[in-house]
Amino acid sequence: MDHRAHERGIGMLNTPYVKKDTIKNFFPVPNAVFDLGLHHLEINIYAYLLRIEDRRTYQCLVSYPTIARKLGISATYFATVLTEMPSFLAMVG
Numbered sequence: 001m002d003h004r005a006h007e008r009g010i011g012m013l014n015t016p017y018v019k020k021d022t023i024k025n026f027f028p029v030p031n032a033v034f035d036l037g038l039h040h041l042e043i044n045i046y047a048y049l050l051r052i053e054d055r056r057t058y059q060c061l062v063s064y065p066t067i068a069r070k071l072g073i074s075a076t077y078f079a080t081v082l083t084e085m086p087s088f089l090a091m092v093g
Helices: 031-035 040-052 065-073 075-092
Strands: none
Touching: 031 040, 040 065, 040 075, 065 075
16 A cells, blocks of 8 residues: 555645756766765765866866865865875776
8 A cells, every 4th residue: 555645635745746957956976986985074075076066177166165164074174085085086987
């Protein structure tokens, strides 16, 4: 039996479907990132850099303190992780 049968049209089942624009509201993160044994903050940094990069130039034009503030970490920790990033980016491919 469907576990939503008791809702009788209440909630999300009764709302119109909103098509998601995958180019505008989402960004891909390679699956390999999760197999590298990275700390969750390192994955957050990598994902945030993917989110803010310019897709044409592959550059992020945001300052270290701004990124650190958005992620809730120190700018020093961000800089440290960023110096180690090329080694695991090579593994991602």
